[in-house]
Amino acid sequence: MRQLTPAEKLRFMEEIHNRSREIVGVLALHLACMVTALVFAMSAGNALELERTEAAQYIQPPYQLGDLLDGGIYELINLDGRVAGYAFETTPLAPLPGFSGAPINLFVILTLEGRLIDVDLVSHNEPIFVSGLGEAPFQEFIAQYKGYSITDSLVIGVPYGDEGSGSSLVYLDGVTKATASVRIAHETLLAAAFKVAREKIEGIGGRAAAEPNLDHAEQLTWDDIVEEGLVGRRLVTNREVDDAFADTIWADDDELAKDEPDEPYLDLWVVDIGPPAIAEAILEPDSLVQLRNFQELSPEDEPILVIDAGRHGLVTEDFVRNTSPDLITASQDGLPISLRDADLDIELRDGIPGEVAMVLRTDRRLGFDPTGDWSLSVRATREHGSFRPEIGTVDFALTHKTDERFFIRDEPPEPVPVWRQAMQARSGDLVVLAGGLAALVPLLLFGQSRFAGYRHYTAVRLLILAGVIGFVGWWGQGQLSIVTVLGVMRGLFEGQSLSFLLYDPFSLLIWAVVLVTFLVWGRGFFCGWMCPFGAMQEFMHHLGRSLRFPQIRVPDRIDRWLVKLKYVILAGLVLLAFVAPGYLDAAVEVEPFKTAVTTFFVREWYFVFYCVGLLVLSTMVFKGFCRYICPLGAVMAIGGFLRIRDWIPRRDACGSPCQLCRVKCNYNAIKPTGGIRYDECFQCLDCVTIHDDDARCVPLVLAKRGRQL
Numbered sequence: 001m002r003q004l005t006p007a008e009k010l011r012f013m014e015e016i017h018n019r020s021r022e023i024v025g026v027l028a029l030h031l032a033c034m035v036t037a038l039v040f041a042m043s044a045g046n047a048l049e050l051e052r053t054e055a056a057q058y059i060q061p062p063y064q065l066g067d068l069l070d071g072g073i074y075e076l077i078n079l080d081g082r083v084a085g086y087a088f089e090t091t092p093l094a095p096l097p098g099f100s101g102a103p104i105n106l107f108v109i110l111t112l113e114g115r116l117i118d119v120d121l122v123s124h125n126e127p128i129f130v131s132g133l134g135e136a137p138f139q140e141f142i143a144q145y146k147g148y149s150i151t152d153s154l155v156i157g158v159p160y161g162d163e164g165s166g167s168s169l170v171y172l173d174g175v176t177k178a179t180a181s182v183r184i185a186h187e188t189l190l191a192a193a194f195k196v197a198r199e200k201i202e203g204i205g206g207r208a209a210a211e212p213n214l215d216h217a218e219q220l221t222w223d224d225i226v227e228e229g230l231v232g233r234r235l236v237t238n239r240e241v242d243d244a245f246a247d248t249i250w251a252d253d254d255e256l257a258k259d260e261p262d263e264p265y266l267d268l269w270v271v272d273i274g275p276p277a278i279a280e281a282i283l284e285p286d287s288l289v290q291l292r293n294f295q296e297l298s299p300e301d302e303p304i305l306v307i308d309a310g311r312h313g314l315v316t317e318d319f320v321r322n323t324s325p326d327l328i329t330a331s332q333d334g335l336p337i338s339l340r341d342a343d344l345d346i347e348l349r350d351g352i353p354g355e356v357a358m359v360l361r362t363d364r365r366l367g368f369d370p371t372g373d374w375s376l377s378v379r380a381t382r383e384h385g386s387f388r389p390e391i392g393t394v395d396f397a398l399t400h401k402t403d404e405r406f407f408i409r410d411e412p413p414e415p416v417p418v419w420r421q422a423m424q425a426r427s428g429d430l431v432v433l434a435g436g437l438a439a440l441v442p443l444l445l446f447g448q449s450r451f452a453g454y455r456h457y458t459a460v461r462l463l464i465l466a467g468v469i470g471f472v473g474w475w476g477q478g479q480l481s482i483v484t485v486l487g488v489m490r491g492l493f494e495g496q497s498l499s500f501l502l503y504d505p506f507s508l509l510i511w512a513v514v515l516v517t518f519l520v521w522g523r524g525f526f527c528g529w530m531c532p533f534g535a536m537q538e539f540m541h542h543l544g545r546s547l548r549f550p551q552i553r554v555p556d557r558i559d560r561w562l563v564k565l566k567y568v569i570l571a572g573l574v575l576l577a578f579v580a581p582g583y584l585d586a587a588v589e590v591e592p593f594k595t596a597v598t599t600f601f602v603r604e605w606y607f608v609f610y611c612v613g614l615l616v617l618s619t620m621v622f623k624g625f626c627r628y629i630c631p632l633g634a635v636m637a638i639g640g641f642l643r644i645r646d647w648i649p650r651r652d653a654c655g656s657p658c659q660l661c662r663v664k665c666n667y668n669a670i671k672p673t674g675g676i677r678y679d680e681c682f683q684c685l686d687c688v689t690i691h692d693d694d695a696r697c698v699p700l701v702l703a704k705r706g707r708q709l
Helices: 006-044 052-056 136-143 179-200 222-228 238-244 255-259 276-282 285-297 421-425 427-446 448-453 457-475 482-493 499-503 505-521 524-530 532-546 556-562 565-579 581-590 593-598 605-618 624-628 631-637 660-664 686-691 698-704
Strands: 064-069 073-077 083-089 105-111 116-123 154-156 170-172 210-212 231-237 264-272 301-308 328-332 335-337 356-363 374-384 390-400 407-409
Touching: 052 064, 073 105, 073 179, 083 179, 105 179, 116 136, 136 179, 154 179, 179 335, 179 499, 222 231, 222 276, 231 238, 231 374, 231 390, 238 255, 238 264, 264 276, 264 374, 264 390, 276 285, 285 301, 421 427, 427 448, 427 457, 427 505, 427 524, 448 457, 448 686, 457 524, 457 532, 457 593, 482 499, 482 565, 482 581, 482 631, 499 505, 505 524, 524 631, 532 593, 532 605, 532 624, 565 581, 565 624, 565 631, 593 605, 605 624, 660 686
Parallel strands: 154 170
Antiparallel strands: 064 073, 073 083, 083 105, 105 116, 210 407, 231 264, 264 301, 301 356, 328 335, 328 374, 374 390
8 A cells, every 4th residue: 555645644634634623613503503593492482472452453343352261262242242253363273383483373353153254464474475575465365354254165276267157166366476375374264263163153063083094994895885875975867957947047058958857967976985995995906006195195184085977077177186176065064174186096996886086185184074974065057148158056965974983083183284285286387396306416416527528518507597597486486595494493493393394395395305415415406506596696607707897706815714604694593583583584684585586676675785786796706695695505505514425526636736626616615635625515517527628637638648747
């Protein structure tokens, strides 16, 4: 084995010393951040309720605030002194964490009939509304609930096709760019209102939720299921439909019903296929596997199979899969059951009637009990007139329940439902994003050198970054932020659910890939390839060079101090959350992401001035914000110490005597020794391009000439 020279030994010891100092410094910083966050979490406690005088301000005549009952529920007193309803905050009843980790607190006034007199926004910490869109759009969204009943089938979105198509759903307008926040608010309101209704409104009682007993084995056939009443049926003939529309303008608008009065119009079969014994008797093996996978992924959802052996067809031609069916509603104990298509392609066993079938899903955590009587209603519609036709509707319902022996009961889980409709709403974006990531990650992992050596590499890189700005940033709103990191830290230390992350599946997918790539590249993958604001700065750098702006290279001595600034800012944000949490929302504006990406620069002038100033700075100082200021970059830099390999190739001559890569590195991420500072490396691959180029790499050039360094 070759003995190291004294100079090599010195360089080796210096490398170990520097590496140790970096690791100890980062670990010490992280420990300080974690301790600070823990102290903050321990001091935070439960959210304070409104004082009685504050709550009374939300009550308008002819009502006044009555006695405070258990659970933070006030009686609502009418002028004659009788109880007219209830008023309550949602946080004590349904503390669903918002996007920042803190719940959205609403003040709800509910009549004894379950009608919403008013809904007001008390407090929240949703970043998009705190300092972005402003609170006005959030207030306008909340105001839509006024006058509706909690027995209405309220959904967020737009109706399928024509608004007058006879849908039984009530649509509420969402808020663009704030889909996750308004859905959390929607779930918070319904969960709290349903809980009050079940506890206080007469005739609506609650008991422990029943869920399918997956260990219950029983041999059943379709005939057994029908004989035992485990499947409900509602047969409606054409004659019955005609009778329902008799003496109306729609009486003669269905010629087929007149021609074939005794034929079935609706032959509806309903069966709960959550219990394995029932599902096995109905579904083919492949469909059974699909159902089991669905139940594993969505354990809180009850799958309901609906079959039509008539000509109704269950849904309209405008129906969108994985959304609420437009002609089917359900209720139990006077409250609506939220139904949504489970998006399963199933095949029924031979002998089961009907060719039109769909599996609907409902969340048991919102109170659905499959062992109690519940009603499913299907709407029949007719149109009269050819120009702007008038729509007539008739509902046909059946009552159904499933025997107790197929279910087990447990105490109700914490009311933290996950709004999976967010996944469906962004399914197209998620497919495109997943496809892009599936192409980019292997390209960088397995084809790094070939990719960096491609003669049009810079143009391809800029094309990818343009897609990141346009699709990931402006279109997908997938700019990761330190707000999420702080929210996760707070949620973990307070023992809260992190389900708020699921309300933004687009960003969650990016987070998942970034966390995995931590082990491979450190911070490089996100900071160098997936950050929209970072991509903007890189374009500004190229603009500055094309305009021949002076390119400022920060001296090493100053750079070593400036790169530590982002860690100080990160520690300051965590500390501020403990010392003065009321100022945290303003402090996180150190990130210009909300201005540049979320609001498209449409904000107050000082936010725009700050953001544009950073972009202008990038024309002269390469990615100055990313390298010196970004608190999220400080979190990402930890990946440089967690990576499992040194992925940038080096030679013995790198650093001594060759310094070409170091001189060319815009990030100053290469040490004088030639080693890579992976905590500051953005994976631009410029040094890889030089390393493999026999026309630029000094050792390769000399080797080609038959000389050695």
